[in-house]
Amino acid sequence: MSKPVIATASLAGCFGCHMSLLDIDDRILKLIELVEFHKSPIDDIKTFTKPCDIGLIEGGCCNHENVEVLRSFRKHCKTLVAVGECAVMGGLPALRNGIPIKDCLEEAYLRTPTTEGNTVIPNDEELPVILDKVYPCHEIVKVDAFLPGCPPSADLIWEALTALLEGRPLKLTYDLIKYD
Amino acid sequence: MAEIKLTIDGKPCTARPGQTILEAAKASGIYIPALCHYEGLKPSGSCRICTVKVNGRPAAACTQPVAEGLVVETATPELEDMRRALVEMLFVEGNHFCPSCEKSGNCELQALAYRFGMLVPRFPYQWSVREIESVSPRLLMEHNRCIQCRRCVEAIRTPDGRRVFAAQERSGRLRIGVDPELAAGLDEDTARKAMAICPVGAILYKEVGFAVPIGRRKYDRSPIGSDIETK
Numbered sequence: 582m583s584k585p586v587i588a589t590a591s592l593a594g595c596f597g598c599h600m601s602l603l604d605i606d607d608r609i610l611k612l613i614e615l616v617e618f619h620k621s622p623i624d625d626i627k628t629f630t631k632p633c634d635i636g637l638i639e640g641g642c643c644n645h646e647n648v649e650v651l652r653s654f655r656k657h658c659k660t661l662v663a664v665g666e667c668a669v670m671g672g673l674p675a676l677r678n679g680i681p682i683k684d685c686l687e688e689a690y691l692r693t694p695t696t697e698g699n700t701v702i703p704n705d706e707e708l709p710v711i712l713d714k715v716y717p718c719h720e721i722v723k724v725d726a727f728l729p730g731c732p733p734s735a736d737l738i739w740e741a742l743t744a745l746l747e748g749r750p751l752k753l754t755y756d757l758i759k760y761d
Numbered sequence: 762m763a764e765i766k767l768t769i770d771g772k773p774c775t776a777r778p779g780q781t782i783l784e785a786a787k788a789s790g791i792y793i794p795a796l797c798h799y800e801g802l803k804p805s806g807s808c809r810i811c812t813v814k815v816n817g818r819p820a821a822a823c824t825q826p827v828a829e830g831l832v833v834e835t836a837t838p839e840l841e842d843m844r845r846a847l848v849e850m851l852f853v854e855g856n857h858f859c860p861s862c863e864k865s866g867n868c869e870l871q872a873l874a875y876r877f878g879m880l881v882p883r884f885p886y887q888w889s890v891r892e893i894e895s896v897s898p899r900l901l902m903e904h905n906r907c908i909q910c911r912r913c914v915e916a917i918r919t920p921d922g923r924r925v926f927a928a929q930e931r932s933g934r935l936r937i938g939v940d941p942e943l944a945a946g947l948d949e950d951t952a953r954k955a956m957a958i959c960p961v962g963a964i965l966y967k968e969v970g971f972a973v974p975i976g977r978r979k980y981d982r983s984p985i986g987s988d989i990e991t992k
Contacts, residue, residue: 666860669881673861679905685958714888719881727880731860755984758875759860761866761975 585634585746592647593674593715594640598665599623605739614761615746620657635745636661637722641671642716645672646709655722660745662740663718666731666760673731681712685746693740702717715733726751730759767831782822782833783811792986793835794873796822796845797910803968805911809850810844810873831977842879847872849882853864855889856905857961863970864962866978870908872985884945891936899952907937907963916957921944925955937963 591599599622603609620626636658642648645716655661668670675686690702718724728741737757744751764775766948769782769791778786780803787794797808806824813822834840851857851870859865891904914937918968925947929938947955953982957964975981 595786663881666858670886675860675886676856676858676861676886679856680891705840717881720885729880753878753880755875756878758878759981760871761862761875 584615586619586631587616587621587635587637588619588629588633588654589623590636590654591622592638592640592650592652592668593643594665594667594672596639597732598639599756600752601735602738606735608739611700629653633658634660637664637727638662638668638718639743640667641718642712642721643673643674644709644711645666649722651718651721660725661722662726662728662741663724664728665733666729668718669715671715671729678714682711731761734759764812765827765829765834770836771834776827776979780827782813782815783823786822786835787989789800790990791835793822793988794876795823796873796946797912799912799916799958802912802915805915807909808847810911812843816842816903827840845877846883847877848877849879849884851908852882853884854897855885855908856891862906863965865972866975866981868962869960869985872980875980876984876986894939896939896941897947897949897952899949900944900955901965901967902939903963903965904936907945908961909937910960912958913955913962913964915924915936916958917951919946924984
């Protein structure tokens with residue numbers, strides 16, 4: 582029987598959740614025995630070529646590309662997991678949600694202390710269009726499981742992965758649920 | 762004085778006349794989750810987290826006095842789901858960014874969510890637009906995190922008894938306002954008390970920040986209420 586397939590992505594995140602996944606120490610050896618990694622920054626596979634069992638999403642959606650990637654994960658993954666505060670609730674990028682997008686862009690590109698001369702707000706068809714707000718993943722697609730934390734601890738990620746692989750419910754002890 | 766007998770989740774308990782259900786439960790080693798309530802302050806019964814069923818009818822345990830023969834239910838699936846829903850509503854109603862909050866680990870709203878095992882709120886985020894206000898040389902008011910429990914309104918007074926914090930406006934526009942002159946005159950102890958009494962990170966003592974490391978904060982290891990249950 583072939584191994585279960587895992588895909589991962591970082592949307593509007595900082596890769597901290599991926600770091601936390603790598604932080605499972607020597608259990609990572611067990612993990613590569615248990616599963617096969619498909620599309621993921623870890624193995625640099627960029628496109629889906631087959632259906633996956635588990636999709637791990639880090640980060641929320643701040644632009645159109647994030648939405649596209651998230652939708653394609655939903656399409657290709659049986660179980661989609663929101664990993665970390667940004668995927669679960671928007672996280673720190675969502676601090677901009679109360680500020681109009683125009684003000685954000687002007688502040689970032691025209692009014693910073695280091696901008697000099699003729700400055701513009703980048704606008705090219707190559708660039709993904711920024712969204713009005715940063716959205717949690719479950720407000721864009723259906724998400725099957727949530728792992729909060731900034732980042733979620735390696736133990737929580739391990740518990741979730743093994744629970745999903747064994748098809749059992751998550752054992753969430755008190756020390757595993759943290760939002761920071 | 763005569764003892765009052767009541768049952769809480771089927772457990773026979775005794776209470777003194779004048780006690781609330783919350784106090785009687787605590788004395789019997791039963792934790793009823795509560796948020797706006799603060800020991801020693803007049804209970805306002807505003808958050809409704811402590812809702813229990815008293816003889817089959819919902820009531821706030823922090824305001825409801827005990828009476829002979831009361832049958833109180835608290836740890837039922839229905840009430841526990843309702844409490845969790847209330848906590849989830851508070852999480853989506855304000856802007857609670859736990860990773861960047863000075864009160865994280867010591868926050869009672871977060872601690873309740875931990876205790877209830879909240880992974881994600883069931884309601885859509887509101888992204889309310891609120892401000893951060895420097896209200897005195899010693900205090901910051903982070904309105905994004907305020908849950909309008911009114912503990913500060915009740916507890917923080919000037920030496921001559923005047924309130925420093927007050928509820929302004931009503932309903933969805935309600936906010937906790939601060940009298941800038943009175944706030945400027947607060948001594949250090951009262952300003953620190955204001956931060957301590959705030960269940961969330963809405964009132965902050967300036968220039969302190971993240972004083973206690975992760976792992977050693979109040980609710981890092983043991984759930985809120987576990988001190989009552991282990992008594």
